Amino acid sequence: MNVKYQLKRLARSALAPLLYRYPPFALAPERLYLFLHHLVETKDVPGPIVEIGCNLGGTAVIAKQMLNRLGVDKPYVCIDTFDGFVDEQFATDVALGTPSGDQNLFSGNSRDLVAKIMQRHRCGDVALVQGDVTTIPDALLPQPCSAVLLDVDLTEPTYVALKRFWPRMSPGGTILVDDCQESSSWKARVGYSRFCEEAGLEPRYRYGMGLLTK
Numbered sequence: 589m590n591v592k593y594q595l596k597r598l599a600r601s602a603l604a605p606l607l608y609r610y611p612p613f614a615l616a617p618e619r620l621y622l623f624l625h626h627l628v629e630t631k632d633v634p635g636p637i638v639e640i641g642c643n644l645g646g647t648a649v650i651a652k653q654m655l656n657r658l659g660v661d662k663p664y665v666c667i668d669t670f671d672g673f674v675d676e677q678f679a680t681d682v683a684l685g686t687p688s689g690d691q692n693l694f695s696g697n698s699r700d701l702v703a704k705i706m707q708r709h710r711c712g713d714v715a716l717v718q719g720d721v722t723t724i725p726d727a728l729l730p731q732p733c734s735a736v737l738l739d740v741d742l743t744e745p746t747y748v749a750l751k752r753f754w755p756r757m758s759p760g761g762t763i764l765v766d767d768c769q770e771s772s773s774w775k776a777r778v779g780y781s782r783f784c785e786e787a788g789l790e791p792r793y794r795y796g797m798g799l800l801t802k
């Protein structure tokens with residue numbers, strides 16, 4: 589890894605109690621609302637909640653704290669490279685118009701840092717699985733799932749994650765895909781619509797998220 593991002597990682601880790609005293613989430617407020625709403629709607633659907641692409645874990649903290657307060661006792665699993673985008677996946681989307689300068693937006697992270705942030709917010713029971721969602725072994729993917737937030741921004745990991753997780757959803761379970769607004773520089777919508785077309789599912793959009801309910 590580049591020295592600049594190693595230093596960023598070290599600084600963030602040393603200053604974590606101060607920098608992350610409030611949950612560091614990256615979802616737009618209306619999408620955070622929609623995700624939380626679906627967690628309530630699916631509270632009786634069996635299976636863990638999975639967030640694919642959690643960055644620093646702020647959305648996971650807010651969601652897990654809400655579930656705890658509501659007495660919903662389900663595992664919450666975060667999957668991330670914990671080091672940003674996979675080079676080839678990012679390059680594919682640069683060819684579709686994603687600005688190359690966005691490549692390292694989520695670099696300089698680590699699983700240890702996110703674990704520290706989880707502990708800081710009393711969410712140490714959130715499971716953190718490290719890897720590229722397109723290649724993580726099947727055995728590490730939860731099944732069945734009640735709700736999935738898919739927030740990896742790019743075409744390829746969005747498409748492959750949908751192919752891997754749709755069969756894992758419980759009846760009544762919902763997948764929410766972030767960054768599916770028409771005019772976004774992120775290309776998650778391309779992966780979402782490709783999956784829907786191949787699977788014969790009707791694409792449904794709300795607040796710029798793509799939705800699929802089993």
Ligand SMILES: C[S@@+](CC[C@H](N)C(=O)[O-])C[C@H]1O[C@@H](n2cnc3c(N)ncnc32)[C@H](O)[C@@H]1O
Nearest residue numbers: 613614615641642643647668669672720721745
């Ligand atoms: C927009 S951030 C997630 C924000 C987070 N859901 C939140 O609400 O705060 C996108 C995340 O996707 C992760 N990511 C991108 N490609 C991935 C891949 N192929 N496998 C796993 N994680 C990936 C990045 O490391 C980054 O942390």
